[in-house]
Amino acid sequence: MSESASPKNALIYGVDDTPPWGQTLGLGLQHYLTMFGSTVAIPLILAKPLGIADAPQSIALLIGTIFVASGLATLLQTSRLGNRLPIVQGGTFSFLSPAIAICSLPSLAQQPWQLRMRHVQGAVISGSAVEILLGYSGLVGRLVRLIGPISIAPTIALIGLSLFKVGAPVAGKHWGIGALTISLIIVCSQLLRRVHRAFELFPIVLSIGGAWLVAALLSALGVFGADHPAYTSLSNLKATPWVRLPYPLQWGMPVFSVAATTAMLAGYLASMVESIGDYYACARLSGAPLPTRRTINRGIGTEGIGCLIAGLLGTGNGTTSYSENIGAIGLTRVGSRRVVQVGALLMIALGTVGKFGAVFTTIPQPIVGGMYCAMFGIIAAVGLSNLQYVDLNSPRNLFILGFAFFMGLSLPQYFATNPLRFEPQWAADLLNTLGSTGMAVGALISMVLDNVIPGSASERGHDAWHAAER
Numbered sequence: 001m002s003e004s005a006s007p008k009n010a011l012i013y014g015v016d017d018t019p020p021w022g023q024t025l026g027l028g029l030q031h032y033l034t035m036f037g038s039t040v041a042i043p044l045i046l047a048k049p050l051g052i053a054d055a056p057q058s059i060a061l062l063i064g065t066i067f068v069a070s071g072l073a074t075l076l077q078t079s080r081l082g083n084r085l086p087i088v089q090g091g092t093f094s095f096l097s098p099a100i101a102i103c104s105l106p107s108l109a110q111q112p113w114q115l116r117m118r119h120v121q122g123a124v125i126s127g128s129a130v131e132i133l134l135g136y137s138g139l140v141g142r143l144v145r146l147i148g149p150i151s152i153a154p155t156i157a158l159i160g161l162s163l164f165k166v167g168a169p170v171a172g173k174h175w176g177i178g179a180l181t182i183s184l185i186i187v188c189s190q191l192l193r194r195v196h197r198a199f200e201l202f203p204i205v206l207s208i209g210g211a212w213l214v215a216a217l218l219s220a221l222g223v224f225g226a227d228h229p230a231y232t233s234l235s236n237l238k239a240t241p242w243v244r245l246p247y248p249l250q251w252g253m254p255v256f257s258v259a260a261t262t263a264m265l266a267g268y269l270a271s272m273v274e275s276i277g278d279y280y281a282c283a284r285l286s287g288a289p290l291p292t293r294r295t296i297n298r299g300i301g302t303e304g305i306g307c308l309i310a311g312l313l314g315t316g317n318g319t320t321s322y323s324e325n326i327g328a329i330g331l332t333r334v335g336s337r338r339v340v341q342v343g344a345l346l347m348i349a350l351g352t353v354g355k356f357g358a359v360f361t362t363i364p365q366p367i368v369g370g371m372y373c374a375m376f377g378i379i380a381a382v383g384l385s386n387l388q389y390v391d392l393n394s395p396r397n398l399f400i401l402g403f404a405f406f407m408g409l410s411l412p413q414y415f416a417t418n419p420l421r422f423e424p425q426w427a428a429d430l431l432n433t434l435g436s437t438g439m440a441v442g443a444l445i446s447m448v449l450d451n452v453i454p455g456s457a458s459e460r461g462h463d464a465w466h467a468a469e470r
Contacts, residue, residue: 013336014287015086027334028342032350034328035090037204039066040360041375042091044368045166046316049103051113056236058113060357065246066091066315067351073306073319074344078337083291083299086340087282088325089306091317093379094267094274094439097162098123099316101412101436102260105429106419114251117314121251123260124311124318127268128304135301140272141293147273149386149461150397150450154404154442155270157383160376161409162438167376170369173229181211181370189374204371211367230364240358246351248312259429266440268307271320272300278321285326286335389461397459400449408442411435 013019019027043062052058073089076082102108102123103116134140171178189203199206216232218224224231279291279299291299299321307318329335350356390397415435420428434440450460457463 010333011287011335012333013339015084015335015337017336018338019334019336024336024339024342027332027336027339028344028346030332031088031325031328031340031343032346033202033205034325035070035088035322037202037208037371038093038322038324038375039070039090041368041371042066042093042096042317043315044360044363045096045163045372046099046103048166049100050116050316051103055113056358056361057240059361060236060240060354061244061246061250062316063357063360064244064351064354065250065313066310066317067347067357068246069306069310069313069315070319071344071347071351072309073303074347075341076305077299077302077321078341078344081298081305082302083279083295084337085279085282085288085291085295085299086286086329086335086337087278087299088322088340088343089303089319090322091310091315092267092271092320093159093163093376094156094270094320095124095264095317096267097159097437097439098260098263098267098433101263101433104416104436105259105432106421107425107429115255117251117316118253118255119257119260120316121254121311121314122256123264124307124316125254126256126261127264128307128311128318130265131268131272131304131307132301133304134272135297135299135304138293138297140276140300141297144273144276146451147269147447148450149389149465150400151443151447152270152273153383153386153390154401154408154446155266155383155439156274156386157380158405158408158438158442159270160378160380160383162412163372163376167369167373171366171373173369174364174366176366177211177215177230177364178366178370178373180214181207181367182373184210185371185374204375208363208367208371211370212363215364215367230366232362232364234359234362236361237355237358241354243352244354246313249314251314254311257429258426259431259433262430263433263437263440266437266443267318269443270439271303271318274323275300275303275321278323278326281323282321282326282329282335285330286337288335386461386465389464391459391461394455394459396453396455400446400453403449404442404446407445408438411441412438 043059043066047053047059070090077089099120102119108116184207188199188206192199215230219232276296283291310318415432419432422428
């Protein structure tokens with residue numbers, strides 16, 4: 001997210017402008033490519049917890065489904081139902097930890113993957129009802145006062161930190177290809193970003209593509225055999241249909257539980273607060289009016305509807321605002337709402353092409369692991385960046401932050417080896433799911449302590465944080 005705003009008269013196209021259709025299509029495709037890397041990563045991460053790591057057709061369907069849900073959510077957010085900002089909606093990493101915790105429940109360990117998905121769906125749908133209520137009732141504008149940078153820093157940072165197990169261990173299945181992926185991401189995103197705009201806009205796509213090409217060539221030359229972790233083959237494409245339209249309840253009826261929903265609400269909290277900041281940044285960069293409380297409420301309510309759609313379709317995730325695409329607006333100086341809507345239509349169209357999703361199931365695991373190492377580290381850093389507004393010389397703040405971070409990492413390790421087993425079962429599942437979700441632990445501890453332990457608004461970072469938002 002860019003912190004500096006371009007002057008309104010420096011925009012090539014403002015929020016209400018409609019560029020020529022050729023430019024609109026090209027710019028819409030660029031928005032699609034900008035959100036592409038983060039969106040594809042989500043089904044790939046969920047594959048193992050769901051139990052479909054060895055079922056490429058199921059992963060392909062999941063990839064198509066999440067793009068269709070993202071496109072529909074973006075169209076709603078840019079319509080009169082939403083906040084009408086040119087802001088892309090897509091899958092969120094905030095929901096990953098709760099989803100993984102739900103899939104890891106002892107009661108689901110030996111169940112078919114569709115049942116695990118239906119439990120995640122139930123949590124996403126239930127949470128979406130809460131987000132819709134908070135948004136359209138106007139409560140979110142009031143509740144946000146209880147949330148400050150001390151709460152947000154560990155909540156978001158723990159999203160990235162808690163996923164360390166899918167970083168180096170996955171990339172290390174073949175460090176040659178894994179390290180190549182990491183190196184390409186560093187070179188493209190940090191060293192070459194000023195050389196050409198393509199490196200600044202699409203570092204993840206270019207890096208994955210480069211490493212993927214190397215792995216494919218080594219596979220074709222016989223250097224990597226069929227049993228090699230970096231072996232690349234397009235054989236999965238043959239069994240995948242060309243067209244496959246995702247539909248509601250395609251995996252079966254969602255399963256609702258208090259435990260799963262409570263854990264997922266931590267993901268919703270992180271998503272909502274991050275989105276509010278995105279609204280201000282998007283408005284500044286696109287030349288739109290400063291978001292009012294009504295705009296924020298309507299935006300959050302519509303994000304809830306987007307999550308409801310994602311839950312009904314069964315993406316295993318929800319939708320939220322994408323900071324990456326806001327950055328693209330700042331770089332291109334094109335803030336047109338119509339451009340984002342065309343990008344959304346491309347998401348929907350390509351999401352229904354079955355073989356499109358199947359292509360990405362051929363990405364070797366070491367490449368995926370290398371991508372995780374870079375992306376999740378950035379998420380952790382984004383969370384920590386909120387501490388710039390906080391008085392870090394305050395013993396109060398240091399205690400809250402240190403305790404929240406440590407328990408957010410330590411408590412899930414305890415629950416992983418010592419799950420609670422008692423009656424009633426729903427209560428045990430509730431505590432197991434919450435305790436296994438580092439983000440939920442960190443959010444709960446930091447939010448409670450930050451509002452209970454006395455501290456001034458300046459000390460807690462509220463003054464500087466809200467000033468920066470505006």
